[in-house]
Amino acid sequence: MFRRRRWAIQLKTPDQIVKMRAAGLVVAEVHRTVREAAAPGVSTAELDRIAEDVIRGAGAVPSFKGYDIGSGPYPASICSSLNDQVVHAIPSKEAVLAEGDLLSVDVGAVLDGWHGDAAITIEVGEVRPELTALREACEASMWAGIRAAATVRRLGGISNAIERSVESSGEYGIVTGFGGHGIGTEMHQDPHVLNYGDPNTGPKLRTGMCLAIEPMITLGDPDTAELDDGWTIVTDDGSIAAHTEHSIAICEDGVWVLTAPDGGVGMLGELTASAARAELLAVS
Ligand code: MF3
Numbered sequence: 076m077f078r079r080r081r082w083a084i085q086l087k088t089p090d091q092i093v094k095m096r097a098a099g100l101v102v103a104e105v106h107r108t109v110r111e112a113a114a115p116g117v118s119t120a121e122l123d124r125i126a127e128d129v130i131r132g133a134g135a136v137p138s139f140k141g142y143d144i145g146s147g148p149y150p151a152s153i154c155s156s157l158n159d160q161v162v163h164a165i166p167s168k169e170a171v172l173a174e175g176d177l178l179s180v181d182v183g184a185v186l187d188g189w190h191g192d193a194a195i196t197i198e199v200g201e202v203r204p205e206l207t208a209l210r211e212a213c214e215a216s217m218w219a220g221i222r223a224a225a226t227v228r229r230l231g232g233i234s235n236a237i238e239r240s241v242e243s244s245g246e247y248g249i250v251t252g253f254g255g256h257g258i259g260t261e262m263h264q265d266p267h268v269l270n271y272g273d274p275n276t277g278p279k280l281r282t283g284m285c286l287a288i289e290p291m292i293t294l295g296d297p298d299t300a301e302l303d304d305g306w307t308i309v310t311d312d313g314s315i316a317a318h319t320e321h322s323i324a325i326c327e328d329g330v331w332v333l334t335a336p337d338g339g340v341g342m343l344g345e346l347t348a349s350a351a352r353a354e355l356l357a358v359s
């Protein structure tokens with residue numbers, strides 16, 4: 076009864092992390108393609124088609140398609156969340172991008188049984204400066220969390236680093252209803268990764284843990300609501316939201332950002348796993 080919560084955390088071998096890297100690179104390629112295609116006049120349904128083509132063209136399978144958390148199977152390969160939509164918005168022909176929109180694109184792919192999951196927030200054309208600041212604050216907090224994964228002892232240290240980064244960027248709401256997660260042979264595994272919290276809590280970080288780090292922040296309050304479609308999450312107060320996500324692996328000698336084209340080397344430097352640096356040297 077007084078035993079502390081035991082997480083069932085899947086630890087990956089170096090060989091398995093290499094497989095997760097392959098899945099992560101598929102996700103990275105989807106983001107590169109979708110970012111290029113996202114422009115005023117383009118619908119999110121078109122972006123979804125492009126994403127699915129890239130995933131299947133790489134021999135992978137879109138992990139979101141058919142995913143069921145109780146509201147029926149998710150019908151698309153990406154989540155395309157516009158403006159006050161925070162996460163899980165379903166692509167649609169009617170959702171046509173306009174100049175000034177802030178669009179979060181979340182992508183998952185499974186390759187050879189291993190998952191990659193990442194999200195980027197895209198500025199459509201020119202956006203208001205406070206939306207750029209919101210996007211940058213979200214990205215900075217994700218990287219603060221990723222950096223913490225290489226340096227802190229417990230999972231709560233990642234959560235705390237995300238929270239402190241958001242707070243240092245300005246007056247933003249940190250969405251509390253959703254967070255990051257373990258990832259591996261399933262898209263969603265233990266542990267749940269809060270985007271705020273006490274650094275001295277949670278399971279100890281260990282070599283072989285793979286996590287999706289995904290802060291969601293708003294220009295207003297942190298509260299969210301679900302639309303009648305059973306998926307789309309919007310801010311309660313109608314404020315604009317941003318969402319950024321990478322899948323990472325905690326390796327023996329650093330972190331490998333599996334869904335970043337450079338493996339995280341550019342942002343993490345010496346904190347990057349040697350496997351990531353070796354890969355970058357091999358391809359450049
Ligand atoms: N990437 C999202 C997450 O991390 C999952 C999207 S939900 C889905 O939670 F149903 F679309 F798959």
Ligand code: CO
Pocket residue numbers: 192193255256287289320
């Ligand atoms: Co995720």
